[in-house]
Amino acid sequence: MSGNANSLRAILLALGANFAIFATKLFAAIITGSGAMMAEAVHSLADCGNQGLLLLGMRQSKRPASDEYPLGWGRALYFWSFLVAILLFSVGGMFSVYEGIHKLTDPEPLKWPWLALGVLAFGIVAESISMRGCMQEVNKARGKQNLWHWFHETRSSELLVIFGEDLAALLGLCVAALAIGATMLTGNPIFDALGTMMIGALLLVVAVLLAIEVKALLIGQGVEPRRRAELLSFLNNRPEVAEVLNLITLQMGPDVMVAVKARMMPAASDRHLIDAINTVEAAMKAQFDDVRWSFFEPDIAD
Numbered sequence: 001m002s003g004n005a006n007s008l009r010a011i012l013l014a015l016g017a018n019f020a021i022f023a024t025k026l027f028a029a030i031i032t033g034s035g036a037m038m039a040e041a042v043h044s045l046a047d048c049g050n051q052g053l054l055l056l057g058m059r060q061s062k063r064p065a066s067d068e069y070p071l072g073w074g075r076a077l078y079f080w081s082f083l084v085a086i087l088l089f090s091v092g093g094m095f096s097v098y099e100g101i102h103k104l105t106d107p108e109p110l111k112w113p114w115l116a117l118g119v120l121a122f123g124i125v126a127e128s129i130s131m132r133g134c135m136q137e138v139n140k141a142r143g144k145q146n147l148w149h150w151f152h153e154t155r156s157s158e159l160l161v162i163f164g165e166d167l168a169a170l171l172g173l174c175v176a177a178l179a180i181g182a183t184m185l186t187g188n189p190i191f192d193a194l195g196t197m198m199i200g201a202l203l204l205v206v207a208v209l210l211a212i213e214v215k216a217l218l219i220g221q222g223v224e225p226r227r228r229a230e231l232l233s234f235l236n237n238r239p240e241v242a243e244v245l246n247l248i249t250l251q252m253g254p255d256v257m258v259a260v261k262a263r264m265m266p267a268a269s270d271r272h273l274i275d276a277i278n279t280v281e282a283a284m285k286a287q288f289d290d291v292r293w294s295f296f297e298p299d300i301a302d
Contacts, residue, residue, distance in 0.1 A: 005137040005138065005140040005141035005156065006137055006140075007058070007156060007158045007159045008055075008058065009133065009137060010133055010134045010137045010162045010163075011054050011055060011058075011158065011162055012051075013129070013130045013134065014051055014130045014133075014134065014165065015048060015051040016130075017126040017129060017130035018044045018045075018048045018051065018130070018169070019044075019048050021044045021123040021126050021169075022044035022045045022047075022048060024119045024122055024123065025038075025044055025120075025123060026041040026045075027119070028112075028116045028118075028119035028120075029116075031112045031115055031116075032112045032113060032115060032116045033108050033109070038099060038196075039095065039100070039176070039196045039200065042091065042092065042095050044123075044169070046087060046088065046091040046092045047088075047092075047169060049087065050084040050087055050088065050161070051162070051165075053080045053083060053084050054080060054158045054161060056080060057076055057077040057078075057079065057080030057081060058077060058158060060073050060077070060080075061074045061075075061077040061253040061254060071250075071252055071257060072252060072292070073253070074252035074253025074255045075218070075252055075253050076253070077157055077158060077254075078157050078217040078218045078253070079218065081158060081160070081161050081214045081217075082157075082211060082214045082215065082218055084161050084165075084210075085161065085207050085210040085214055086211065088164075088165065088168075088203060088206065088207040088210065089204060089207035089208065089211070092168075092200075092203040092207070093200050093202075093203035093207055094200070094204070095200070096197070096199045096200030096203060097197055097200035097201065098200075099196050100193050100194065100195075100196030100197030100199075100200055101197065103189065103192060103193035104193040104197070107190060107192075108189060109189060113180055113183065113184045116180050117177060117180055117181065117184075120173055120177040123173045124170065124173045124177070127169050127170045130169075131166040131167070131170055134159075134166045135163075137159060138159060138163055141154060141156060141159060151163070151209075151213065152213065153224050153225065153226075154213075155221065155223065155224055155251040157213075157217055160210065160214070161210055161214070164206045164207075164209065164210045165206075167206065168202055168203055168206040171202055172199045172202055172203070175195050175198050175199050176195055176196075176199060178195065179191050179192050179194065179195020179196070179198075180192060217251065220250060220251075221250075221251050222248070222249040222250060223249045223251055223256055228247065228249055230288075231247060231249065231258065231284070232244060232247055234283075234284060234287060234288075235247070235260060235280070235284070238280050240264060240265055240277070240279060240280050241263075241265070241280060242263045242264060242265050243262065243263040244261075244262050245261045245262055245263060245299060245301065245302040246261040246302045247260055247261075252292070252293075254290065255290055255291075255292035255293075256288070256290045256291045256293075257291075257292065257293040257294075257295075258293065258294050258295070259294075259295040259296075260295070260296045260297065261297045261298075262298060262299070263299065263301075264276060264277070264298045273298060277296045277298065280296065281294045281296055
């Protein structure tokens with residue numbers, strides 16, 4: 001559940017920032033010969049492509065249900081989010097590590113290092129704006145949860161990926177700036193190479209963490225624990241329901257499937273029982289607007 005978070009806004013902010021940063025980084029990397037700067041340029045380009053994939057996933061997730069896809073296309077968003085994590089690992093992380101090793105074995109002096117630092121300063125400002133926009137949406141979604149708790153429990157894969165990308169990008173820019181600064185002060189290009197490898201390691205860690213979380217959604221997770229507790233409380237407080245025997249939820253991208261087995265209050269007839277069930281389902285969908293599919297089974301035991 002993403003609460004009132006606007007994932008599309010966070011993605012577009014990140015896309016705009018990353019494209020501007022990529023163009024300036026690439027220019028600076030060519031002029032200065034900095035491996036850390038080239039790693040950052042590739043990272044920003046990969047991020048642009050990643051955000052394009054997330055936009056594609058959001059579009060596909062809105063396709064209507066059909067006989068072939070009876071629960072819709074909502075989980076397509078998880079596939080594209082997982083692919084982004086893989087690309088972040090391979091294109092961003094692995095390339096940066098390779099570039100760092102290459103610079104370590106065949107060091108080259110930096111050219112125009114002040115230009116590189118200026119570009120990195122611009123990148124830090126642009127990425128900070130993107131990160132601020134992302135955090136505004138994350139804060140809407142997480143409520144009183146701490147960031148790590150939200151990262152582990154959120155079902156909004158696109159917001160999760162944007163948060164991970166923005167965080168890695170901002171930290172990577174700071175590492176690149178420190179690496180180039182150290183190279184300028186000492187005249188030793190090994191700091192540039194080490195900085196490049198650190199950026200790669202950072203991207204690899206973030207990519208693995210994202211992949212683990214999105215994999216769980218691909219397999220099929222229920223709603224967030226706090227959301228499930230709200231659903232249970234709602235059902236147990238309904239006058240038509242005597243006891244909730246079982247509750248199964250499944251997160252389907254932005255939508256939710258709910259299956260309920262409950263012992264109902266005594267009804268005068270089958271018709272009255274059906275009316276009571278329909279009333280509960282209608283009230284549940286009115287209160288929980290992300291519940292798209294509801295399956296209700298009256299029973300006396302689970």
